[in-house]
Amino acid sequence: MKNIAIVLGSFHKAYVGRMLEEAQKTAAELGANIVEEVWVPGSVEKPLALKRLLLRKDIDGAVALGIIERGSTKHGFVMGQAVMDAVIALSLETMKPIGMGILGPEIDPDQIEERLLPYARAAVEAAVNMIE
Numbered sequence: 001m002k003n004i005a006i007v008l009g010s011f012h013k014a015y016v017g018r019m020l021e022e023a024q025k026t027a028a029e030l031g032a033n034i035v036e037e038v039w040v041p042g043s044v045e046k047p048l049a050l051k052r053l054l055l056r057k058d059i060d061g062a063v064a065l066g067i068i069e070r071g072s073t074k075h076g077f078v079m080g081q082a083v084m085d086a087v088i089a090l091s092l093e094t095m096k097p098i099g100m101g102i103l104g105p106e107i108d109p110d111q112i113e114e115r116l117l118p119y120a121r122a123a124v125e126a127a128v129n130m131i132e
Contacts, residue, residue, distance in 0.1 A: 002060050002131045004124070005036040005053040007046050009066030009102075013039075015112060019065045019101060019120035026124040035059055043068050043102060044079060047086035054094040061097040061127040065120055067112060068104030080105025099127030 006023055008016050020037065027034050035058055040049050046064050053059050064087060068080045083102070091098045101123030103115050 002030075002032045002128055003035045003058055004032050004127055004131075005038065005050075005056075005059045005062045006034060007049045007053065007062060007064050008037065008039050009042050009046065010039045011042045012067040012069070012112075015067060015116055016065055019116050022117045022120040023063060023065060023101070023124045026121045027128070030125065030128045032124070032128045042066070043083045046083060046102075047090055050087065050098060051090055051094070054090065054096045054098075059096070060131045061099070063099040063101055063123045063127050065101040065123065066103070067107060068102060069112075070104070070106040070108050076105045097127045097130030099123030099125070099130075 008020055024034060036053060038049050040046055043066050050062050053062055068076045070076060087098050101119045103112060103119055
């Protein structure tokens, strides 16, 4: 069985909770086991949580779920780039896949609803399919 972990941002907890439900459903459909679910304050904290999980021998891959919404400054865009770079580097460092289910950066509030479930599903599918 393929064992995955999920790291979730709590800044948009109601939305991300729905993403988690879809991720759980998708993992079950694919025969993957969710070993651990970890909530962190936001996207900046995801790389550290992911690394802690991916260093465990019982975890084959991970999924990152969350939202980086458009703000009045470029903070979200810059943060999104930094998080994406860190997550990719972490995947390469550990040689374990990380499915990216972070909406944004700079997603508009009216775009969130339609993307929640598809992004969560795609992130789990990507992680599970990349586990060797």
